[in-house]
Amino acid sequence: MEHVNQYISKAMTAIEECIVKEGAGRKVEKEYKGYIASMGPSIIQTGLIPTLLFFTDGGKARRDTDRNNVLVAILAILKTWDGYNPNLFGEGEASGLFEYVRAFCSQGNVSSTANRNPVITIQDLDPDKLLDMEEEILTVIVALKLSLRTFNLDKP
C-alpha cells in the first residue's frame, strides 16, 4: 500500500496533464474510468504486452477519447520510478509506454528472420524484467484509479 501511496500525487498530476481536456478543469470523460479499471484485469488475463498494444492502437475508443492517453499518464508516472532508465531511446525515437517496455525488457535480445530483418517476440523478452515492469505498472494503475475518484466524471 505504501508503494501505491507514493504514486497518488503523481497520478493526480498525470491525470490533469494527460487525460483531462484543456479547459475542462477537473472534469474527466466517464470512459476513462472504464479504461483504467479494465487495464489491470487485462494485464492479468492476457499479459502486459498485448494489453499495451491494445491500448496503444487497438479497438475503437468511445466518444472523443483515446485509450493511449492512459498509457501516456502511466509513462509520466513511471518516469519518477527508481528503476526507470531514461537512456533507452535515442533522440527522435518513438517513446510511448509500449516502446519503453519493449526496449526495457529486450535489451540485447534481438533475433532476426532468415532475411535478417530484426524480430523481437514476447518470447525474446527477459521474463524477470517483464515481471518487474508488470508489477510496477499495476501499482501505477491502482494509483491512477484511486486518484481518478477525486475528479468529476463527465457523462454524455
Add this chain to the structure above:
Amino acid sequence: MIDIGNLGKAYYQDYFESINLLDYKEERNSDKLKGINKKIFEQKLAGYEDQINLVTKSLHKHHTTISLITTYPGLLMGSGYLHEIGLEGELKLGLSFDHTTGLPCIPGSSVKGVLRNAFFVADGRYVQSILDDIRSGEREVSPAIKEMIEAFVQLGEDKLKAKEDQSNSTILDAIFSGIDEHGEPLKSYNRDVFLDAFPVESQNKNGEFLSNDYITPHINRTTPEMSPFTDPVPLQFMKVLPNVSFQFNFILTDQGLKKELKMELFRQILLDLGIGAKTNVGYGQLDEEFMELDTRRTTDREEEREVPPPPVPQKELIEGIPPEISEYLKAHQKFSGKILEKDGAFVFILFKVIDTECVIRKSLKSLKTKDKGKFSSMDEIDVEDQVIVSVNNDYQYPTPLNCGVKLINK
C-alpha cells in the same frame, strides 16, 4: 490435432507470443494468428477427457446436475474479456475459460445471475407460470414434483413475488441471498451453491467444440442516420459450437423450495432464457436434445462441396487421313472399320491402316448393306457397326478417299 495444452492459456497468454513486436502490424503477424486460430478450432473435446473427468467425477453426492445442449448459432460467454490488439485475422472477443482445466466454462456467478433474473421477469409471473404449467400437466414431471407444487401453491402466490422492497419475497431471498423466512442469515452449508458449468460432450464433426463466427456492425458514429448505409466491419470472434452438451452443477438445499422442484425450475428457466452473451440474436439458447446440424465451418463446407468436373471439350470430328498412309491406300485394297459417329445424313467411319487411324465421312446413300442393298434411314445404322472399306482408286493426299463402304452385319 495438435495438442495445445490448457486452452485458456493458449487463447490468452500464448496467443500473441510469436508476433513481431518491432512491427506488429505487419502481414506476417496476421498469418501467424490465422495459424493459431486453426489449431484452436481443431481441438477436440475428447482430448480433454482428463479435465472433464476432473470436473464430473469429483461431484459430491449432494450435487445436482442438469445437462443441456447448445443450439445454433452457439454459445458465447466471457465476451467482455479483452482479446485484441488491432491485427487482421485475430479473434476479437474474449471467452470464459476455467483457469485449472482450460475448458471453456460458464461461471457459476453467471448461472446464478440468469436464474435470479428470471424471478424478476414480469414481476414474478414468469416463474409462477412455469409452476402453473407443471401443476396443470402441460409440462410432464414426476408425481413427487407435482405434489410439491400443490404444497407450494398453498403457501400463497405472494411468496414468489420478487420485488426488491417486498419483505415476503422469501423464495428469492432463501435461494439467492441466503436469508431464511424469518429474515435471519442462513448458515453457509444450508445455502444453495451455483457451480461452474462445463462442456462434457460434443457431437460435432471430429468432436470439435470451438469455432469462429463474425459480427458485422455498420454504425456511423458521426452521422447515425447513415448507419444502414455504412459499410459493415467484419469482426471475428470465437464461440462454442452448437451440439455441445454442458453440465450445469448445483448443490441445492430445501430452503425456499424443495430441491427437486428447484432443479426443474432452473432447467426450464435455462431452456427459456438461455445464457451468455448475444442472447438477443440467438446465441446462448439451450435444448435438451442433440440436433442434426451442419456445424461445419464455412471453409470446410466449401472444400467438401462437390465441384462438378470441368466440361470435356467435344472434339469436332473431321475427315482425316495422314499423308504417310497414302502409299498403302491402293486400289482394290480392303480394310476393316466401324461406324464412329452419325452426323445428320452422314456418318464418320474409322478404320486402321498399319495401326494408323483414318477417318472418312460418307453419306447414308453411299453405304451398302451386306447384301449390297441401300439404307433408307439413319435409324437402321448404329454407332460401332462393323464395316468394310474398299478402296476404288489409288489415294492421292489430300483429296477425299474414293472408296465404297459395306456394313458387315446389316
